Amino acid sequence: MTDERRKFKRESAEARKEALILATLELVAENGVRGATVRGIAERADVTQGLIRHYFSSKEELIIAAYEHHMNQMTDLTFAPGAAAGSARARLRAFVDGSLTPPVVDPRALALWASFLNKVQNDPQMKETHQRTYAYFRDRLEALIAAALEEAGHPAPAARLRQLAIACNAVIDGLWLEGGALPDAFAAGELVEIGRQSVAAITGLDLEQEAET
Amino acid sequence: MTDERRKFKRESAEARKEALILATLELVAENGVRGATVRGIAERADVTQGLIRHYFSSKEELIIAAYEHHMNQMTDLTFAPGAAAGSARARLRAFVDGSLTPPVVDPRALALWASFLNKVQNDPQMKETHQRTYAYFRDRLEALIAAALEEAGHPAPAARLRQLAIACNAVIDGLWLEGGALPDAFAAGELVEIGRQSVAAITGLDLEQEAET
DNA sequence: CGAGTAATTATGCAAGTGTATAATTTCTCC
DNA sequence: GGAGAAATTATACACTTGCATAATTACTCG
Numbered sequence: 001m002t003d004e005r006r007k008f009k010r011e012s013a014e015a016r017k018e019a020l021i022l023a024t025l026e027l028v029a030e031n032g033v034r035g036a037t038v039r040g041i042a043e044r045a046d047v048t049q050g051l052i053r054h055y056f057s058s059k060e061e062l063i064i065a066a067y068e069h070h071m072n073q074m075t076d077l078t079f080a081p082g083a084a085a086g087s088a089r090a091r092l093r094a095f096v097d098g099s100l101t102p103p104v105v106d107p108r109a110l111a112l113w114a115s116f117l118n119k120v121q122n123d124p125q126m127k128e129t130h131q132r133t134y135a136y137f138r139d140r141l142e143a144l145i146a147a148a149l150e151e152a153g154h155p156a157p158a159a160r161l162r163q164l165a166i167a168c169n170a171v172i173d174g175l176w177l178e179g180g181a182l183p184d185a186f187a188a189g190e191l192v193e194i195g196r197q198s199v200a201a202i203t204g205l206d207l208e209q210e211a212e213t
Numbered sequence: 214m215t216d217e218r219r220k221f222k223r224e225s226a227e228a229r230k231e232a233l234i235l236a237t238l239e240l241v242a243e244n245g246v247r248g249a250t251v252r253g254i255a256e257r258a259d260v261t262q263g264l265i266r267h268y269f270s271s272k273e274e275l276i277i278a279a280y281e282h283h284m285n286q287m288t289d290l291t292f293a294p295g296a297a298a299g300s301a302r303a304r305l306r307a308f309v310d311g312s313l314t315p316p317v318v319d320p321r322a323l324a325l326w327a328s329f330l331n332k333v334q335n336d337p338q339m340k341e342t343h344q345r346t347y348a349y350f351r352d353r354l355e356a357l358i359a360a361a362l363e364e365a366g367h368p369a370p371a372a373r374l375r376q377l378a379i380a381c382n383a384v385i386d387g388l389w390l391e392g393g394a395l396p397d398a399f400a401a402g403e404l405v406e407i408g409r410q411s412v413a414a415i416t417g418l419d420l421e422q423e424a425e426t
Numbered sequence: 427c428g429a430g431t432a433a434t435t436a437t438g439c440a441a442g443t444g445t446a447t448a449a450t451t452t453c454t455c456c
Numbered sequence: 457g458g459a460g461a462a463a464t465t466a467t468a469c470a471c472t473t474g475c476a477t478a479a480t481t482a483c484t485c486g
Binding site: 005006008009010011013016047048049050051054 | 462463464465466467
């Protein structure tokens with residue numbers, strides 16, 4: 001009954017890194033960045049802690065990698081549905097729908113966002129990633145609104161477009177936040193419905209009817 | 214040159230507790246809940262760490278006290294401006310203004326909210342405080358919208374009122390979030406302007422003109 | 427002004443933290 | 457199937473953490 005050394009299987013660097021990143025995101029969502037300890041992450045990834053040092057030169061580096069992984073995933077999830085062509089109105093609607101449906105609306109996604117916020121404000125690299133992602137979101141939304149307004153024959157000047165984009169982005173962010181914070185407070189589809197109506201009311205567009213005369 | 218024992222002044226329990234709570238909020242905003250160490254808090258409050266134990270039986274208890282202090286302060290700040298009587302429309306406008314102006318819109322307030330979120334989701338007591346505060350906000354907003362609509366001669370059924378309140382709350386929350394996250398991205402008064410316009414567009418009310426025919 | 431008491435400081439401890447480094451195992455390739 | 461190299465494990469260390477407890481100080485009240 002000697003204490004045997006642990007058996008293990010060699011994995012590719014990519015697979016191991018991803019596994020470590022996923023384990024990190026789980027623990028950051030549950031316990032925050034400081035609560036995601038190296039030992040905890042290693043255990044969650046079914047690996048000993050020394051291995052983390054082998055792939056990431058510090059915990060800081062792992063955290064940053066996990067943050068960028070998460071942000072990329074959120075971006076993909078939001079824009080994937082609307083990538084398919086169609087009228088600008090349809091694409092705008094798809095953007096709203098994608099932003100207000102799981103897995104984008106999700107307690108875990110909100111928890112991750114909140115957990116990372118502190119580091120995002122302080123660490124320059126993470127701050128840069130954050131600002132770039134945010135700008136990408138809003139610019140894309142602004143372009144969608146501009147196209148939809150033009151399509152409807154109601155083009156708007158740049159200054160107004162900026163305000164509309166900020167406002168629509170805010171409703172979506174706010175609904176996303178509330179949906180993640182109080183998952184049981186809203187019926188299925190309710191957030192999407194309210195999101196569509198609000199964006200429609202703010203922009204003056206009709207997002208519901210599909211037919212084009 | 215003997216190491217002298219530190220001089221100190223006795224304070225009332227209330228003053229000390231408040232000082233400790235304020236120091237705690239500072240550190241939580243800067244470093245998160247786990248980053249707000251007992252030693253750090255004591256240093257910020259210009260006190261030795263043992264004193265914390267004297268007033269709070271555990272760090273957990275201090276954190277909860279700090280959270281409730283912060284939530285109460287935010288509530289007061291939001292509703293104080295609109296307490297003065299006036300038309301429902303004016304009170305609704307005051308609510309929007311107060312929610313989208315410093316010190317409610319503030320990087321520190323956002324950082325605190327984010328830092329506490331994890332604990333809010335897990336700790337039952339903090340969860341209860343959070344849900345109560347959120348419900349208070351939204352009910353109050355819904356009542357304001359209902360009154361303003363009726364005042365304007367456009368009463369709405371309960372189901373629609375609920376949706377309007379959720380939507381308006383979301384715009385405000387979203388603008389609050391973005392204003393706190395990117396303080397330099399918005400000109401002074403811009404958030405308030407966009408907030409007013411959005412709430413007006415969603416509800417169909419005119420929040421700008423003051424005169425009543 | 428002097429004793430008592432509560433506020434405050436000082437010190438210690440066990441557990442957990444990130445990181446560094448040595449020891450071992452698995453896999454590849456000839 | 458065996459040697460070499462890289463992946464993985466194991467161990468150790470210095471530091472921080474929350475908490476407990478003893479020692480001292482400042483204020484109150486007679």
